[in-house]
Amino acid sequence: MFSTKIKKIALLTLTAACLGLTGCATQKAAPMYNWDSYEAEVYTYFKGDDTSAQEQLATLEKNLQEAEQKGQELPPGYRAHMGLLYASTGQMDQFKQALEAEKQHFPESTSFMNFLLNNFAKLQNEGQK
Amino acid sequence: MMRAIQVKTIAALAAAFTLVGCATTQQPEFDYTAYKESNPKSILVLPPTNESPEVIATYGVLSQVTHPLAEAGYYVLPVAVVDEVFKQNGLTHPNEMHDAPTAKLQEIFGADAALFINITQYGTSYKVVDSATEVSVEGTLIDLHTGQKLWSGSARASSAENRGQSSGLGILIAALANQIIDTASDRGFDIAGIATWRMLSPTKKNGILYGPRSSQYEATP
Numbered sequence: 001m002f003s004t005k006i007k008k009i010a011l012l013t014l015t016a017a018c019l020g021l022t023g024c025a026t027q028k029a030a031p032m033y034n035w036d037s038y039e040a041e042v043y044t045y046f047k048g049d050d051t052s053a054q055e056q057l058a059t060l061e062k063n064l065q066e067a068e069q070k071g072q073e074l075p076p077g078y079r080a081h082m083g084l085l086y087a088s089t090g091q092m093d094q095f096k097q098a099l100e101a102e103k104q105h106f107p108e109s110t111s112f113m114n115f116l117l118n119n120f121a122k123l124q125n126e127g128q129k
Numbered sequence: 130m131m132r133a134i135q136v137k138t139i140a141a142l143a144a145a146f147t148l149v150g151c152a153t154t155q156q157p158e159f160d161y162t163a164y165k166e167s168n169p170k171s172i173l174v175l176p177p178t179n180e181s182p183e184v185i186a187t188y189g190v191l192s193q194v195t196h197p198l199a200e201a202g203y204y205v206l207p208v209a210v211v212d213e214v215f216k217q218n219g220l221t222h223p224n225e226m227h228d229a230p231t232a233k234l235q236e237i238f239g240a241d242a243a244l245f246i247n248i249t250q251y252g253t254s255y256k257v258v259d260s261a262t263e264v265s266v267e268g269t270l271i272d273l274h275t276g277q278k279l280w281s282g283s284a285r286a287s288s289a290e291n292r293g294q295s296s297g298l299g300i301l302i303a304a305l306a307n308q309i310i311d312t313a314s315d316r317g318f319d320i321a322g323i324a325t326w327r328m329l330s331p332t333k334k335n336g337i338l339y340g341p342r343s344s345q346y347e348a349t350p
Contacts, residue, residue: 029344032200039192043318045209046188076199077207084210108171108204111239116210 034072037063042081053085060085076106080113087120095120159335164279167272169241170341171204173234176212176223177246177266186251187223189321190266194246196322197329202343206240214238235273242279245269246328250285252317253308260308261289262316264324270337280337284327286320 037059044051060082067074083098099113174194179186191212195205214237220226227245234243250265267283288307331339339346 032202032342035196039196039322042195042209043188043192046192046212047185075195076203076205077195077210080207080210084207084213102207106204108241109206112206112237115237115239116214 033075034067171240173240173243178223181251183252193322202340263287264321286323
């Protein structure tokens, strides 16, 4: 019924339309970091419910081990957040180690981590609520 | 004659589909000059100010900003630690934190840029036709060295987006049930996550740029 020429034009315009639509689809790259526990634990920390700092640390420690086993990176701030929890429970060696690890993995954090290391006494006192 | 009309119709329809498929509101292109010149590697996210009646809104949003920013290629300062440092410096309320001088923020936190977020909506409200949990956020990115604004954007998410339509009394009952379920299950947190992702997506029009850690980062020559 339709000539070959018309079919060809129709096909081209429809293809163009399809490309126009799919051009809006975003490519989902593989995530750079392991996000299993971090956000939920940060929220738990802020909510200040019954979950103790030690329980929060246990969850974060477990996630850390799992990420290491899988060869996955931990998010920015993850180790420093653990450091905060260590400071609040008086575990000052682990606090320092956590911040040093944060610096090592994320040199952009150096200035802030050094600020915290120099002022840890305040963090320790404040954390003990 | 008929053939010509048919071809034109197909072409017109195709063009219409192409436009509709990429539907966005007519927004002017954002001027990224300052943003590219600043080229921030690290971002300090301040606890968001909150216009909603939900006290937890600030922390519901704050807990979820690291994810999109980090995946976009930025170092994000640990949000809980940042909050703690503000408090120890006598700034307990986000409004006070947002008023801190940028020079002071740069001195303490050592970040290249700071993201100021304001929550305009957060929570579940009962509406006659449907209850929905809604979160609306707006954000501004500031260079901490110069105080210059680099970017601003906003986003909204609602639990009503994917709800099916029923009719009659079913709608009223569903609305009340939804409000109860959403409030009880802290739906605000889930919806806040969606809103935050939308606001901080580098793939949307006028969105943030990819940061240096991202494989899709475009270095300015």
